[in-house]
């Protein structure tokens with residue numbers, strides 16, 4: 452048996468704008484997805500709540516269907532059909548991941564995959580990317596395929612496309628490499644830099660609610676806005692992301708706060724916030740901190756930054772929520788045992 456784990460992630464800044472070519476700063480967090488895998492003729496998927504078994508021909512057939520469907524949706528610029536397909540079975544993400552690995556690496560056996568994740572689903576913390584990265588890595592170890600981190604990341608990106616339509620690739624990259632990542636999609640390929648910033652303290656996560664819409668649906672919703680409305684806001688987050696890099700490097704706490712608050716203002720105007728998220732962010736700003744939604748938004752988690760821990764915890768508790776300090780820059784995908 453092999454045990455592999457990958458971290459969740461949090462965008463310090465740059466979600467949504469990263470889809471349009473702006474940079475994002477994304478940190479791997481200290482919540483992980485663990486996968487135990489053993490060889491098996493079929494694909495068996497187990498979580499603490501459920502278990503299913505699939506013939507591997509069914510699994511590879513499913514991936515062929517997804518590949519065709521993705522192109523059809525891309526032509527229509529509408530991924531709704533893809534999102535509906537992925538929602539039909541809660542294990543479709545694992546099925547797609549294993550199928551993609553079997554097809555890419557010419558493996559003709561399945562696996563028994565047991566999943567335990569600390570990363571809440573739909574919280575903007577990269578649960579799907581962490582699961583896909585860990586399953587890809589586990590399969591490669593199980594079937595003695597020596598893949599580089601880049602290759603694992605590339606396979607995982609295909610899965611993220613089935614899940615989210617036109618993702619940036621930032622989530623899977625961070626869950627794969629870990630650390631604090633500067634990620635940017637360019638015409639020449641992805642720019643991926645590990646930011647060597649040691650002092651990343653005073654960041655807290657506040658879980659609000661499970662979003663009604665998926666990441667893919669929210670990305671599509673933003674894409675459907677008038678370009679003349681969307682683009683200035685995307686560019687503004689882009690500028691704040693460059694400023695955030697300077698601020699983190701020099702530990703300029705005032706500037707860190709400003710950048711986070713600029714991002715939240717723009718994300719809210721792009722329609723991916725919620726009244727309760729705006730209220731939390733306003734309250735945190737009111738006590739001299741900064742806060743923004745995480746990931747696609749529509750609910751999920753709020754990232755708060757405040758140098759006075761107690762002041763922040765009290766303000767969040769007054770609103771009926773709780774805040775947990777988060778470790779930023781955790782280790783990427785790793786083999787825990789084999």
Ligand code: MEV
Pocket residue numbers: 465466467468469470575577615617618619620621622666670745746747
């Ligand atoms: C989702 O975690 C982050 C988004 O920017 C989408 C993406 O980058 O693919 C909303």
